[in-house]
Amino acid sequence: MDRAFEPIVRPVVPALDALLGEPIPVLDDGFVRVIDYMGDDAAIVQAARVSYGKGTKRVHEDRALIRYLVRHDHTTPFEMCEIKLHVRVPMDIWRQWIRHRTASVNEYSTRYSEAIDAARRTAPGAWRTQSAVNRQGSAGRLPDEVGARLSAEERELQERARAVYEGRLASGVAREQARKDLPLATYTEAYWKIDLHNLLHFLELRMEAHAQQEIRAYATAIGEQIVAKWVPLAWEAFLDYRRRATRLSRAEAAVIAAVAAGDAAAATRLAEEEGWLPRTGQGALKSNLERAELEEKLVALGLTAPWM
Numbered sequence: 001m002d003r004a005f006e007p008i009v010r011p012v013v014p015a016l017d018a019l020l021g022e023p024i025p026v027l028d029d030g031f032v033r034v035i036d037y038m039g040d041d042a043a044i045v046q047a048a049r050v051s052y053g054k055g056t057k058r059v060h061e062d063r064a065l066i067r068y069l070v071r072h073d074h075t076t077p078f079e080m081c082e083i084k085l086h087v088r089v090p091m092d093i094w095r096q097w098i099r100h101r102t103a104s105v106n107e108y109s110t111r112y113s114e115a116i117d118a119a120r121r122t123a124p125g126a127w128r129t130q131s132a133v134n135r136q137g138s139a140g141r142l143p144d145e146v147g148a149r150l151s152a153e154e155r156e157l158q159e160r161a162r163a164v165y166e167g168r169l170a171s172g173v174a175r176e177q178a179r180k181d182l183p184l185a186t187y188t189e190a191y192w193k194i195d196l197h198n199l200l201h202f203l204e205l206r207m208e209a210h211a212q213q214e215i216r217a218y219a220t221a222i223g224e225q226i227v228a229k230w231v232p233l234a235w236e237a238f239l240d241y242r243r244r245a246t247r248l249s250r251a252e253a254a255v256i257a258a259v260a261a262g263d264a265a266a267a268t269r270l271a272e273e274e275g276w277l278p279r280t281g282q283g284a285l286k287s288n289l290e291r292a293e294l295e296e297k298l299v300a301l302g303l304t305a306p307w308m
């Protein structure tokens with residue numbers, strides 16, 4: 001072949017190499033460790049440019065291209081980067097995590113080996129109350145004296161469950177059957193490999209305020225302590241255009257434009273047309289999720305809904 005190819009040097013990210021194998025603690029006994037990775041910011045740029053035969057350019061041009069790709073959902077270049085993590089997670093949180101089907105996973109087998117002797121414990125001040133507005137969420141804390149009782153009960157239950165489990169094993173029960181009454185708080189471990197496109201999707205969903213606090217802790221550790229070091233340009237673009245961006249529907253944009261223009265009557269009329277507010281004189285204000293989300297967006301923009 002008479003074509004000359006450019007020399008290839010394996011991409012390395014010194015900041016991530018320094019982290020390899022180091023457990024980043026999460027919750028009381030969990031962790032996330034980087035086992036391996038492939039690619040870096042330059043690999044994203046290289047993949048995007050290959051279509052028109054151009055190589056990596058100067059850093060500020062790479063940054064502009066990565067930001068363009070994120071802004072316009074050109075996702076495949078981000079699939080050129082992959083990362084393999086070793087994670088230790090309570091089973092109830094793992095159950096949410098494993099719903100992300102785009103990763104390759106190998107989990108510790110409690111059929112093959114004895115279950116990990118660690119279950120997540122809750123500190124007396126960390127018992128959360130049920131949210132009144134979000135049926136899937138929590139809000140506020142129970143008083144410490146109630147928490148102290150709940151934490152003591154938790155310890156007793158977990159220790160009893162573990163003792164029963166170990167008693168079954170000692171009696172010769174198969175590990176696959178003995179494990180069935182272990183609490184969901186029991187830690188499991190897994191190798192989890194995913195490409196950057198799907199990882200950012202995971203982080204967007206699981207760093208978000210509606211995600212459960214515990215999985216948010218893992219997602220935040222992965223995002224802020226790993227991805228930010230691995231692909232700083234992609235991470236910055238992700239924060240700017242996805243994580244910290246506000247998505248507006250057609251109707252939301254129309255109401256916000258009216259509020260920003262000081263036209264309270266038009267904003268109210270538009271909200272009424274969407275069914276977010278009762279028509280003037282037709283009944284009391286009822287709770288409405290879409291309206292509540294719009295109100296949050298208005299507040300974030302420094303505006304107030306006229307009906308608030």
Ligand SMILES: Cc1cc2nc3c(=O)[nH]c(=O)nc-3n(C[C@H](O)[C@H](O)[C@H](O)COP(=O)(O)OP(=O)(O)OC[C@H]3O[C@@H](n4cnc5c(N)ncnc54)[C@H](O)[C@@H]3O)c2cc1C
Binds near residue numbers: 100103
């Ligand atoms: C706050 C929150 C609350 C949740 N509550 C619940 C709940 O109450 N009950 C519940 O069951 N789940 C719940 N989930 C899980 C949620 O519905 C998703 O299953 C989970 O977040 C994985 O998202 P995903 O499918 O986009 O991700 P992945 O599985 O990582 O997939 C990434 C993307 O790949 C594509 N994809 C992957 N597989 C397929 C496929 N087979 N067909 C088509 N496209 C595919 C889709 O575009 C998808 O968005 C909740 C998630 C969050 C974040």
